[in-house]
Amino acid sequence: METTVQNAKELWNGGDSPFKVSYGKIMIWYFLISDTFTFAGLLISYGAVRTSQPSHKEGDLTSWPDPNEVFSAGPGFHHAPLVFVTFMTFTLIVSSVTMVRAVQEGHYMNKAGVAKWLVWTIIGGLIFVLSQAWEWTHLIHEGMNLKSNPFGASSFGALFFLITGFHGLHVSVGVLMNTWALISTQRGVFHRRGHYEMIEKLGLYWHFVDLVWVYVFLAFYLL
Template sequence: MADHQSEAIFEKQPVWAGGRSPFNVSYGKLMMWLLLLSDAFTFSSLLVQYGAQRFSNVENPVVTRWPEPAAIFNHFPGLHGLHLPLLFVSLMTFILIFSSVTMVLAVEAGHRKHKKDVVKFMIYTVIGGIAFLSCQAWEWSVFISEGATLHGNTFGITAVGQEEFHKLKFGDHFEWKDEWRTHGPVPFAALFFIVTGFHGFHVFTGVVANIVITIMAARGVFERRGHYEMIEKTGLYWHFVDLVWVFVFTFFYLI
């Protein structure tokens, strides 16, 4: 009776009076959210730096020409020498979004406490992450082989190049001509490497975390613990990586 009474009194206490989680989340999940918030600041400072550099060059084409992203990232493995802008990055975007879906399906399976489904979807997610990293490695190697460095930029597009470039249609034969290229704004490739590299590093750490929790789930650690919250926490991280890619894709490739 007395117990009942104290319960009733406690329930009337405001959420912030103590003795309960005011956000109704676990400690670990709250900390993951805060990590992601600070990471959002890191990525946005990098992207905003890119934006400022680009804005500073946009109205001054005589001195420096900002490179045309569609003229640089237009390759597709196996289809050599064709002008296919955006195709490969769209594939990468699809891979990452799909691995996000398998991740959220793993979280859902965790809510059902269905160990087999969790492991299955986590393996799909890991495969998606590795596929994305492989795509990025290929793209970097092509970009570097075409002359990208951290301290220079030979992708600045000339007026002639711009004119010729805009005549190109999707799927046309493409080859750089010397008179199309000039020295462009130096930070272009450096910012590309820093931002996509930092994002790729996040994908890499995400893949490592996913492998670890896949093994833990397969060995029944979460089953014994009674809940699959660890999948949700790494899931948050993984979706964040996908979220960042949405903006990298928008600012580096689309705009």
């Protein structure tokens, strides 16, 4: 134990990475922190606007809507509160898991394994985006838009579409990048390079997207 402590301190002496990590990985981490603060800016705005409106009261359309009443439909069913969004959450969690598997296979330079798990991750991401698109279409049909909605306070729609939209944009970009990674993997780009660190970096981004969803889910669907 003592040697590890000693070594950890010595890592800061220059000529080495004190975190024992490549610069690319550090950059992704700190970029994710900055993206966290962007989402945080949006989410605390949501917090401020929501607490400045009366909390949910039955029949009062100036009060904040109850998510169990708003989000109760899915493709082919109604009156099942939160079911569809739970499915979406599971999809994203599982796609995060498949991404970890891809990274793990990358550590053992298993090109086929990486490709396989990337495919599952991309599918998971696509299902999520398409589900999000379905939900948006459904809510817009019900009369929810950026200015008003039939469920309660008018700010609800704007905040919901803005924040889930911003998140969905991140997921879509992630799916595109993962697709690019899959193609590069198949072409042997990383195999020739000698490591699959790019998959790891994309993995960090993908888990970040999952993490943000945990808080978006909390903010709009649970609280």
